[in-house]
Amino acid sequence: MHIGITGTGSYIPKLVVKNEDFENSTFLNADGSTFKHKNEVIIEKFKAITGINERRYVENHLNTSDIAFLAAEKAISDAGIDKEDINYIILAHNFGDVNHGQSQSDTLPSLATRVKHKLRIKNPKCIAYDLLFGCPGWIEGVIQANAFIKSGIASKCLVIGAETLSRIVDPYDRDSMIYSDGAGATIIEKKSDSGEILAHASASFAYDESHYLFYGKSYNTSTQAQTKYIKMLGRKIYEFAVTNVPKAMFDCLQDSKIDIKEVKKIFIHQANEKMDEAIVKRFYRLYNMEMPKGIMPMTIGKLGNSSVATIPTLLDRVLHDKLENQEVKKGDTVIFASVGAGMNINAIVYRV
Numbered sequence: 064m065h066i067g068i069t070g071t072g073s074y075i076p077k078l079v080v081k082n083e084d085f086e087n088s089t090f091l092n093a094d095g096s097t098f099k100h101k102n103e104v105i106i107e108k109f110k111a112i113t114g115i116n117e118r119r120y121v122e123n124h125l126n127t128s129d130i131a132f133l134a135a136e137k138a139i140s141d142a143g144i145d146k147e148d149i150n151y152i153i154l155a156h157n158f159g160d161v162n163h164g165q166s167q168s169d170t171l172p173s174l175a176t177r178v179k180h181k182l183r184i185k186n187p188k189c190i191a192y193d194l195l196f197g198c199p200g201w202i203e204g205v206i207q208a209n210a211f212i213k214s215g216i217a218s219k220c221l222v223i224g225a226e227t228l229s230r231i232v233d234p235y236d237r238d239s240m241i242y243s244d245g246a247g248a249t250i251i252e253k254k255s256d257s258g259e260i261l262a263h264a265s266a267s268f269a270y271d272e273s274h275y276l277f278y279g280k281s282y283n284t285s286t287q288a289q290t291k292y293i294k295m296l297g298r299k300i301y302e303f304a305v306t307n308v309p310k311a312m313f314d315c316l317q318d319s320k321i322d323i324k325e326v327k328k329i330f331i332h333q334a335n336e337k338m339d340e341a342i343v344k345r346f347y348r349l350y351n352m353e354m355p356k357g358i359m360p361m362t363i364g365k366l367g368n369s370s371v372a373t374i375p376t377l378l379d380r381v382l383h384d385k386l387e388n389q390e391v392k393k394g395d396t397v398i399f400a401s402v403g404a405g406m407n408i409n410a411i412v413y414r415v
Contacts, residue, residue, distance in 0.1 A: 065254065069142040071137075071378055072379060073245065074134045075245060076130070078122060082115070086103060088102060090236070090237040098237075121227050127159065128174040128181070132178045144250060147186045149186075150217035152221045153194055155203065156195070156226055160174065173192060196407050198373070199403050201222060201375050225371065225372055229243065242293065247379055263411045267406070301335070303406055327392075328398075329343055329358055331399075340359065342400070
């Protein structure tokens with residue numbers, strides 16, 4: 064019997080926001096000063112670095128818990144299980160439900176509880192809780208589900224990553240173009256024909272790195288509003304990620320006893336195309352190898368960075384043949400890896 068992923072589902076918002084939609088934005092530096100370049104140049108440089116052409120935003124009437132529920136419904140159906148048999152609902156997010164036009168986060172009750180309510184699960188022994196672990200939240204949820212099942216206290220877990228980052232971005236910050244909305248869900252269970260978690264690794268770097276991502280004031284210094292938005296120290300995050308994530312992936316693969324040549328795909332958090340590519344290249348460099356062509360499926364170009372949702376959404380699209388020239392087959396070995404606020408890092412070596 065293996066502990067693995069038996070069902071996946073995702074919710075991709077319908078509203079497409081293209082790069083050119085930001086051409087009339089007022090972008091400012093952190094000190095409130097204006098850029099010397101026109102927006103067309105800023106957007107062109109942004110595209111070259113991040114690989115993002117467009118991103119998806121949720122419709123005004125939807126919230127994080129809503130799209131988490133929609134993704135969860137699909138995962139439950141895909142796994143072919145009875146929702147009443149789910150022992151844990153683990154929902155990874157960072158900002159709770161933030162209603163359209165507002166900035167206040169709502170996490171009472173927890174988003175996992177809201178999803179359980181929307182699913183109409185009656186079983187009180189189905190435990191629902193939220194997980195705050197930055198962008199690596201979904202992977203960490205899978206690691207926790209694996210531990211619950213391995214210990215014998217659970218047989219089926221629903222792990223979701225969902226976020227509506229469009230609700231908490233500073234419109235005066237050019238980094239606002241990175242973020243997007245979305246939800247991905249997975250059923251983890253013990254089953255003879257399921258996939259298998261071969262190894263996992265997690266780490267939190269909080270001595271000097273804890274506030275590389277943080278909540279900060281708008282770059283528009285003329286406003287008196289006290290509203291805070293997602294902010295990041297982009298250069299520090301890049302340097303941190305390309306230094307530490309390859310090592311975590313290497314250590315995880317070593318623990319799995321799997322040869323590097325057996326790895327068919329690397330599902331990495333869709334944070335920044337250049338950064339992700341640099342991470343994977345450095346990982347292969349640890350084995351004195353070149354990065355294989357097609358090893359790293361990418362959705363960031365069209366879906367942007369939806370934080371905890373990027374990997375489960377990417378996985379769902381690949382498994383259901385919704386990503387061109389990307390597929391995985393039964394028995395393939397893949398790696399999941401992520402980095403994010405905290406600063407947290409994790410990885411899983413997984414046999415499909």
